[in-house]
Amino acid sequence: MNFNKTKFMKSASNISESPEDIGAEVAFVGRSNSGKSSAINVITNQKNLARISKTPGRTQLINFFEIEEKKRLVDLPGYGYAKTSKKQQKEWGFMISEYVKYRHTLRGIILIIDIRRGIMELDHAFLNFYLPLNKPLHILLTKSDKLKKQACRKSFDSVRSIVDSVASVQLFSSLKKSGTEEAKAKILELLKS
Numbered sequence: 001m002n003f004n005k006t007k008f009m010k011s012a013s014n015i016s017e018s019p020e021d022i023g024a025e026v027a028f029v030g031r032s033n034s035g036k037s038s039a040i041n042v043i044t045n046q047k048n049l050a051r052i053s054k055t056p057g058r059t060q061l062i063n064f065f066e067i068e069e070k071k072r073l074v075d076l077p078g079y080g081y082a083k084t085s086k087k088q089q090k091e092w093g094f095m096i097s098e099y100v101k102y103r104h105t106l107r108g109i110i111l112i113i114d115i116r117r118g119i120m121e122l123d124h125a126f127l128n129f130y131l132p133l134n135k136p137l138h139i140l141l142t143k144s145d146k147l148k149k150q151a152c153r154k155s156f157d158s159v160r161s162i163v164d165s166v167a168s169v170q171l172f173s174s175l176k177k178s179g180t181e182e183a184k185a186k187i188l189e190l191l192k193s
Contacts, residue, residue: 001067001188006044009072011061015098018062023070024191025105029096030112031122032078035142038174039112040065040075043183050075062099071191074099074106079122100130108136108190110183115141115155115171119162127163136193137167138186145173 012018030036037050049065063075076096100106109130113123130137141159144152152171160169168186172179 001071001191003043003067003184003187004045006046006049006065006067006073008049009064009066011063013061014095015062015102018099018103019064019072021104023072023105024107024193025064025072025074025103026108026110026187026190027074027076027099027103027106028110028112029076029100029126030078031114031117031120034078034112034114034117035172035174036075036078036112039110039140039142039172039183040073042174042177042180043187044073062095067191072105073187079126096126097129100133100135106135107193108138110187111137111139111167113139113141113159115144115152116146118155119159131166136190137163138183138190139163139167139169140172140179140183141169142172142174144171144178145176 009019028036028040040050041047050063060077065073065075067073076099079093079096100109111123111126113119139159141156147155156169156171163169170179170182172183
């Protein structure tokens with residue numbers, strides 16, 4: 001599977017507008033400004049596949065990217081951006097939960113967490129909602145280039161102790177492109193499951 005050939009497929013404002021529910025999908029979710037779009041771009045080796053903005057909360061739709069026929073990456077709206085209305089945040093939350101609960105093609109979630117922040121309240125809320133669904137979860141601790149090795153290790157161990165046996169965790173840096181191969185391998189494993 002060649003991630004470099006990934007192309008934008010479509011955006012959906014609700015689950016009914018999604019592509020036909022056949023094949024396999026891996027979805028990216030995380031707080032606004034955690035580095036979700038950057039991670040997708042680095043993994044696919046494309047600069048502007050997922051739109052990056054200086055303004056957090058730009059991903060407001062479910063964006064589908066096709067790697068090859070019936071194999072997709074999905075960029076879900078970021079959660080927890082304070083400058084959007086409560087109504088808008090609630091709509092995004094509903095959109096994410098509908099997709100995660102009812103999308104048959106979903107093979108697993110890549111949860112993006114800024115290593116400097118660790119697991120925050122909204123990440124805990126997502127985990128509490130997602131884990132009972134018994135679907136695979138892989139955590140990318142992004143922006144690992146922003147911390148010294150010892151601080152990285154401490155944050156990694158902290159997250160690992162929280163998710164323990166229910167998720168795999170790795171360090172990732174979009175800037176240095178470190179952790180890319182490990183992330184790709186995990187996504188391939190999920191898409192083939």
